[in-house]
Amino acid sequence: MASCRAPLVLLACGSFNPITNQHMRLFELARDHMHSTGRFEVVGGIVSPVSDGYGKQGLVPAKHRISMAKLALQSSNWVTVDEWESQQPDWTETVVTMRYHHGQILKEYEQSAGRHSDTSGNFASPSSPFPQLKLLCGADFLSSFKTPGLWLEDHVEELVQRFGLVCVSRGSLQPERAVHESDTLFRHRRNVFLVREWVRNETSATEIRRALRRHLSVKYLIPDSVIEYIRQHELYTEDSERRNEGTALRPLIKQAHQPIKSLDD
Amino acid sequence: NLLAWAFWRLIYNPTTSKVVLLACGSFNPITNVHLRMFELARDHLEDTGQYSVIKGIISPVGDAYKKKGLIEASHRVEMARLATESSEWITVDSWESQQSDWVETAKVIRHHYEELLAREHNRDNVDTVKYTKKRRIEENYIASSVHHRKRDGPQLMLLCGADVLESFGIPNLWKQEDITEIVGQYGLVCITRCGGDPYKFINQSDDLWKYRKNIHVVHEWVTNDISATHVRRALRRGRSVRYLLPESVVRYVQEHGLYSADSEQKNADVVLAPFQKYSDASTSG
Numbered sequence: 124m125a126s127c128r129a130p131l132v133l134l135a136c137g138s139f140n141p142i143t144n145q146h147m148r149l150f151e152l153a154r155d156h157m158h159s160t161g162r163f164e165v166v167g168g169i170v171s172p173v174s175d176g177y178g179k180q181g182l183v184p185a186k187h188r189i190s191m192a193k194l195a196l197q198s199s200n201w202v203t204v205d206e207w208e209s210q211q212p213d214w215t216e217t218v219v220t221m222r223y224h225h226g227q228i229l230k231e232y233e234q235s236a237g238r239h240s241d242t243s244g245n246f247a248s249p250s251s252p253f254p255q256l257k258l259l260c261g262a263d264f265l266s267s268f269k270t271p272g273l274w275l276e277d278h279v280e281e282l283v284q285r286f287g288l289v290c291v292s293r294g295s296l297q298p299e300r301a302v303h304e305s306d307t308l309f310r311h312r313r314n315v316f317l318v319r320e321w322v323r324n325e326t327s328a329t330e331i332r333r334a335l336r337r338h339l340s341v342k343y344l345i346p347d348s349v350i351e352y353i354r355q356h357e358l359y360t361e362d363s364e365r366r367n368e369g370t371a372l373r374p375l376i377k378q379a380h381q382p383i384k385s386l387d388d
Numbered sequence: 389n390l391l392a393w394a395f396w397r398l399i400y401n402p403t404t405s406k407v408v409l410l411a412c413g414s415f416n417p418i419t420n421v422h423l424r425m426f427e428l429a430r431d432h433l434e435d436t437g438q439y440s441v442i443k444g445i446i447s448p449v450g451d452a453y454k455k456k457g458l459i460e461a462s463h464r465v466e467m468a469r470l471a472t473e474s475s476e477w478i479t480v481d482s483w484e485s486q487q488s489d490w491v492e493t494a495k496v497i498r499h500h501y502e503e504l505l506a507r508e509h510n511r512d513n514v515d516t517v518k519y520t521k522k523r524r525i526e527e528n529y530i531a532s533s534v535h536h537r538k539r540d541g542p543q544l545m546l547l548c549g550a551d552v553l554e555s556f557g558i559p560n561l562w563k564q565e566d567i568t569e570i571v572g573q574y575g576l577v578c579i580t581r582c583g584g585d586p587y588k589f590i591n592q593s594d595d596l597w598k599y600r601k602n603i604h605v606v607h608e609w610v611t612n613d614i615s616a617t618h619v620r621r622a623l624r625r626g627r628s629v630r631y632l633l634p635e636s637v638v639r640y641v642q643e644h645g646l647y648s649a650d651s652e653q654k655n656a657d658v659v660l661a662p663f664q665k666y667s668d669a670s671t672s673g
Contacts, residue, residue, distance in 0.1 A: 148632070
């Protein structure tokens with residue numbers, strides 16, 4: 124039987140405050156890696172900036188973060204920006220965002236395949252396998268599962284079992300350790316794809332914002348079009364960094380009275 | 389606001405020295421990290437309030453350097469040009485790459501410094517307002533045949549990574565008098581990352597220690613080890629290098645099919661030019 128590559132869409136959730144060359148690198152590295160397994164064909168990438176309701180310190184309005192991401196990805200022929208998450212009235216759990224996008228992919232697939240699913244949503248179509256959706260993230264994301272109150276146990280389970288993770292790390296062995304130290308991740312390790320960029324590259328949006336506040340150059344770290352946008356709209360000042368100061372992250376509040384994920388399971 | 393601030397600083401601090409930054413290297417290929425070095429250096433020097441960086445020059449090494457994996461200079465120069473198209477102050481110079489023999493870095497610096505002085509001289513010739521300064525420049529220029537560094541003349545500094553600074557210690561790679569000339573008469577701007585310790589290296593060399601005031605160490609607080617070597621490796625393996633190099637350079641590499649397993653074997657059995665030159669010199673006594 125000929126090997127059948129499963130079409131794969133990669134979804135990256137995050138602040139993108141602002142989007143950087145590093146964010147876009149994640150997609151490139153992940154695509155190369157998933158192709159090289161022989162099992163996947165990456166057909167799309169989605170950048171989904173978090174909504175303002177997330178309450179993270181220094182988060183500038185979603186409309187700016189969306190605009191910047193669009194500018195940055197103008198030259199990409201496979202990664203796009205999606206505004207759904209940022210338009211929701213409240214912060215949206217990552218797994219909810221994934222369910223939404225999975226639903227969208229399903230709709231498109233149905234339309235192009237011209238078929239209807241049976242009641243359980245199953246397809247019998249070996250010639251065009253159903254596209255998969257996996258969450259693309261950096262190593263810090265994986266470690267965030269450990270933060271008390273940030274993730275619901277059920278959600279982490281659904282994330283790795285139903286969808287899957289593609290985790291890109293740069294230099295360190297942190298992700299391997301994170302998988303090792305979590306029974307949930309370990310149980311579904313076959314659906315957790317670890318991608319290594321073998322050199323360290325710690326450029327982050329936090330550093331970019333710091334440099335911008337201090338009027339230092341960020342050229343060659345983020346696209347020129349994004350630099351220009353930031354300059355025009357005077358984003359990222361000492362004031363903007365103080366936004367949400369003292370406020371708790373929305374997930375911690377929203378999930379406070381629900382069973383909290385303890386990673387020492 | 390930034391513009392006003394810069395304006396005031398220029399007006400009320402007329403003693404800022406003009407600086408041109410020169411980066412020599414393989415640029416095989418040029419990467420965002422190389423370009424970052426210029427930005428970091430400029431920010432650092434201007435932040436001291438003593439300098440005004442007016443220009444950056446990328447000078448790719450000639451093919452005669454014979455480094456393993458070094459592809460044709462014409463490609464490397466063109467990629468650097470594409471990479472700096474969007475820069476208002478960084479340029480590419482092909483003089484070094486066009487020489488038939490490998491040129492010592494000190495010679496490249498001297499060449500560019502002389503060009504810099506000549507331009508200053510010509511510029512002041514047509515600037516009738518700066519009459520007194522013109523006289524001074526002329527006197528200085530006449531005396532410059534032994535390339536002194538003028539107090540209020542423009543300065544040329546070598547821009548490099550910490551690895552280049554530390555390469556001063558590799559036997560037969562540099563001539564001692566060249567090192568002395570570079571740090572003594574021109575100056576070094578050295579970009580370093582966490583984990584490196586250029587100060588220790590400077591401290592351990594009497595020569596460098598003597599001219600430590602001319603060595604500007606710039607800390608890159610965010611580690612970025614992505615090197616041209618890493619980029620070539622990725623390309624050999626058919627991996628994406630987008631966002632590591634400027635878009636136009638990525639396209640150029642693809643269009644010309646540069647950087648394969650073959651190209652990496654170029655000069656594999658050949659001795660690096662400086663080693664060849666200096667060990668010849670020592671054997672011929």
